[in-house]
Amino acid sequence: IRPLLTGGAPWTVLGQSYGGFCATHYLCAAPEGLATVLITGGLPSLDATADEVYRAGYPRIARKVEAHYTRYPQDIARARAIVAYVAEHRPVLPTGYTLTPEAFQSLGILLGSGDGSHQLHYLLENAFVRTPSGPALSDAFQESVASALSFAGHPLYALLHEAIYAQGAGPTDWAAERVRGEFARFDAALTLAGEAPLYFTGESIHPWHFDSDPALRPLREAADLLAARADWPALYDPARLAANEVPVAAAVYHDDMYVDTAQSLRTARSIRGLRTWVTDEYEHDGVRASGPRVLDRLLALARGDA
Known part of the structure; x- marks a missing residue:
């Protein structure tokens, strides 16, 4: 070129x-x-290996989440209420995206940009509407979340993201998912069982992305093959x-x-x-x-x- x-x-x-x-x-x-x-x-x-990258990453994400809740303390209760609703109902968004607690937590990727904390706050602010059956997620919230979470416009980002950290160290083996298990504060189920704030996650790709997002479902086999590849060269x-x-x-x-x-x-x-x-x-x-x-x-x- x-x-x-x-x-x-x-x-x-x-x-x-x-x-x-x-x-x-x-x-x-x-x-x-x-x-x-x-x-x-x-x-x-x-x-650094992919494991080392994410092991350094989750504490940074936690600091961003804590800073967000310091700025908007009212979002602590809002986030807990939303993730509890999502855990119970597993709503399917208008795009066909299945919203799970983990997917909702991944909205924390917004916190890495200059105005991301404000974006997340305004997203959480009016998540629910009243219905005869009780509170439900508003159409506006569902549309905004679907837009924020979908990889329809950039599927290769999701497919290759973890591979950019693979450099002569064997398979990545879904490093972000494995390393996340070392940080209990990011476990939504544990959060709901207690009274701690919900911790959002950041820029990481997990196997569930390829189940939740209809744009990624056809790529699940390719993603697993990349995660298992062992012959990555030095970058x-x-x-x-x-x-x-x-x-x-x-x-x-x-x-x-x-x-x-x-x-x-x-x-x-x-x-x-x-x-x-x-x-x-x-x-x-x-x-x-x-x-x-x-x-x-x-x-x-x-x-x-x-």
Whole structure:
């Protein structure tokens, strides 16, 4: 693609989130094609397994949930009431999506964006309507949840998400699902049996996604095959990164819910010449939410002007 667009000249790439993973691999595989690399919220660990990624991830998600409940304490009772209703009724949303407690908890993915806490709050605020048979989930709530949870527009995201952490360490074996069992606070059944707040989850894919979401059901066999695959190659070349000569600038968002900050900073120290901007002004979507600020800062860093 690059020779067709540039006539063979190196180009500048911008990698947001998983795009940063791709850009880091690009630095290893074909640095001669790169003039500059800009990365936002997407410096991957060079050697962490999928288990290690999620083991670091669930505590970050818990902090985001606790911060949300501090901002909106009324949502504690609302979330518990909704998950209790969902556990009893297992409603099928207008899209054919089967809403389970685990699926409802996955709305926590919103908490990784700048306005996500507000979005989640407004979603929970008017979840129920009164009916002759008692409270029921409103049509507006069901439509909003169906839109937020459906992978109809991006099924490959769900199919390949866990595989981006598979690098020479054997099968991922549904790592997010297995590691979740180590953190009892995310168990909705245990939550309902007691009085603790419901903990939402974040960016993780589980086997139940391929049962609940009609867009993913045809891909269940493929997802199981990917989870069982054992011959994943190494994704990154530490030696080439240590000898890097391409200007690289990276924005690392402090306590990013999607990408572990500590792992990102270790990688930043491993890439020769990389300039890092660590900020708590933005969440994972900073490059979109900030207008030109994040991109302008990265360009200035890459040029040596900042």
